Amino acid sequence: MYNPHEKKFTQFTVKSPCELLPFIQQCLDGISRNKAKAILQGGGIKVDRHIVTQHDFALEPGMTVEISKRKNAPALNNRFVRLVYEDRHLLVIEKQPGILSMPAEHHDFSVKSVLDDYLHRCHQKCTAHVVHRLDRDTSGLMVYAKTMEAEQILEDNWHEIVTDRRYVALVKGQMEEKEGHIESWLRDNKAFFTYSSPTDNGGKYALTHFRTLRVGEKHSLVELRLETGRKNQIRVHMMDIGHPVCGDPKYGNADNPAGRLCLHAYRLYFYHPMTSELLKFETPVPRSFMRVFQEKTRKQASEKHT
Numbered sequence: 166m167y168n169p170h171e172k173k174f175t176q177f178t179v180k181s182p183c184e185l186l187p188f189i190q191q192c193l194d195g196i197s198r199n200k201a202k203a204i205l206q207g208g209g210i211k212v213d214r215h216i217v218t219q220h221d222f223a224l225e226p227g228m229t230v231e232i233s234k235r236k237n238a239p240a241l242n243n244r245f246v247r248l249v250y251e252d253r254h255l256l257v258i259e260k261q262p263g264i265l266s267m268p269a270e271h272h273d274f275s276v277k278s279v280l281d282d283y284l285h286r287c288h289q290k291c292t293a294h295v296v297h298r299l300d301r302d303t304s305g306l307m308v309y310a311k312t313m314e315a316e317q318i319l320e321d322n323w324h325e326i327v328t329d330r331r332y333v334a335l336v337k338g339q340m341e342e343k344e345g346h347i348e349s350w351l352r353d354n355k356a357f358f359t360y361s362s363p364t365d366n367g368g369k370y371a372l373t374h375f376r377t378l379r380v381g382e383k384h385s386l387v388e389l390r391l392e393t394g395r396k397n398q399i400r401v402h403m404m405d406i407g408h409p410v411c412g413d414p415k416y417g418n419a420d421n422p423a424g425r426l427c428l429h430a431y432r433l434y435f436y437h438p439m440t441s442e443l444l445k446f447e448t449p450v451p452r453s454f455m456r457v458f459q460e461k462t463r464k465q466a467s468e469k470h471t
Contacts, residue, residue, distance in 0.1 A: 174211060174231035185210065185222040185230070192232060207240070208250055209233040215445050216250045241283045246276055248283075249306065249446055254315040254439050256280055256293060257308050259448055262425045266298040266307065280309055296320060297394070302412075305332065305430025306446050310438075318438035323394075328443065329434035332389040332399060333378070335427035335454040336408040337418050340377040340385040347402040348372045351395050358415070359397040361405050371395040373402045381458050384411065384422065386450070399428060423453035 177192050189201040189210065204210060205218050211231040212222065224230065241248040245264040250257035258276065260266070265275040280293035293309040294316035310316035319326060349361040352368025362368065372392035379386040385408065389399050400416040403409050409418035411427040434445045 174209075174233045177230045177232065179224045179226055179228040179230060181226055183224050184220070185212070185217065185224055186220040188224055188230060189232060192230070204232065206247075208248070214442075218249055219447065219449065241279075243279050246279045249448075250444070254312055255308060255310060255437070257306065257433070257444070257446055260299055260304055260307055262302045262304045265301050267295045276307065277309070284311070297323065299430060300397070300426070300428075302426035303428045303430065304425075304451065306433040306448060307430070308433065308435065315438045322438075326438065327433070327435045329432055330391065330430070331432040332391075333429050333431050333450050333454070334387050334389060334399065334403065335411045335423060335457065336385050336387055336403050337411060337420055338383065338385065338408050339380050340387060340408060342375075342377065344374075344376040346372060346374045346392075347405055349402065349405060351398065351401060353396070359401050361401050369393070369395050371398045371402065373398060379458055383420075384457050386454060386458070422457050423451070425453065427451075427454055429454070 175192075177188075179188065186198065186201055186205070189204065190196055190198065193201070202220055205220055208216050208218070209232060210217050211229075212224070213229055214231075245261045247259040247261075248256065249259055258280070260276055264279075267277045268275045277293050277295055284291055284293065289311070291311045293311065294313065296308055296310055296316060296319045299305060299307060308319070310319055349363055349371055350366045350368040351359050351361055351371045352366050353359050360366070360368070361371075370393060374390040374392065376388045376390075377385055378388055387403075387408070391398060397416070400410050400413055404417040409416055411418055412421040412423060412425050413427075429448070429451050431450065432447045434443065436443055
């Protein structure tokens with residue numbers, strides 16, 4: 166059975182600025198990049214007591230890095246779900262687009278079913294409890310509880326426990342404002358289409374904060390922070406301001422440069438429901454989102470040399 170206390174970490178102190186992956190290689194007598202990445206992906210690295218899986222994580226002098234070469238077995242190998250963190254109470258995963266957060270009618274395959282199978286194979290006498298959801302075609306970080314007690318605390322105190330939850334989206338057109346907010350009332354019709362109104366339409370109040378990260382010729386990269394967590398909130402609000410999310414024909418944008426809905430939950434900071442420790446998790450912006458800007462750079466470089 167999985168026991169988080171079985172994993173023994175060796176502690177190192179950062180002397181000079183560097184990236185995490187080469188630091189691991191140096192600390193472990195020059196092990197290969199692939200082996201160092203495997204330790205990262207297996208949750209074997211802590212930076213200042215927080216699990217980190219990002220290989221290019223920036224280290225600063227004085228930081229403490231803890232390394233464990235012990236692997237968790239069996240591993241969770243699924244192309245839709247990547248295990249980021251696990252202890253006796255929680256699972257934090259990165260979800261890929263194309264999978265439901267929990268089973269629905271006629272759709273048994275979901276993140277929950279993948280995690281339940283993993284827990285069964287690990288001989289853990291528990292199941293994954295859904296705490297919050299992401300749309301089927303949205304990717305990013307999610308937390309699942311392994312106990313009813315942890316689930317109840319997370320559900321009852323979600324807005325107090327979660328300190329920072331952000332998304333990144335590739336949207337249509339050039340964003341005019343560097344940052345701002347969008348607010349409206351959201352209400353579903355009988356066809357499950359979410360309508361937005363600037364005045365109270367009997368629906369639920371929704372507030373989204375945005376910050377423009379990058380602007381290209383035809384697209385912009387935007388960071389989004391939800392003040393409220395309503396169904397389809399980001400997709401509807403970006404449509405409201407004339408910059409719908411790419412790959413989202415339902416809410417105004419059939420343009421699909423990445424071959425997917427271009428919405429990713431990249432940051433999740435929350436207090437552990439049982440220990441009150443602040444846990445911080447981040448994932449990189451999907452490469453498919455960035456290619457539209459890289460193609461522009463390559464085109465400019467090519468024109469410069471002709």
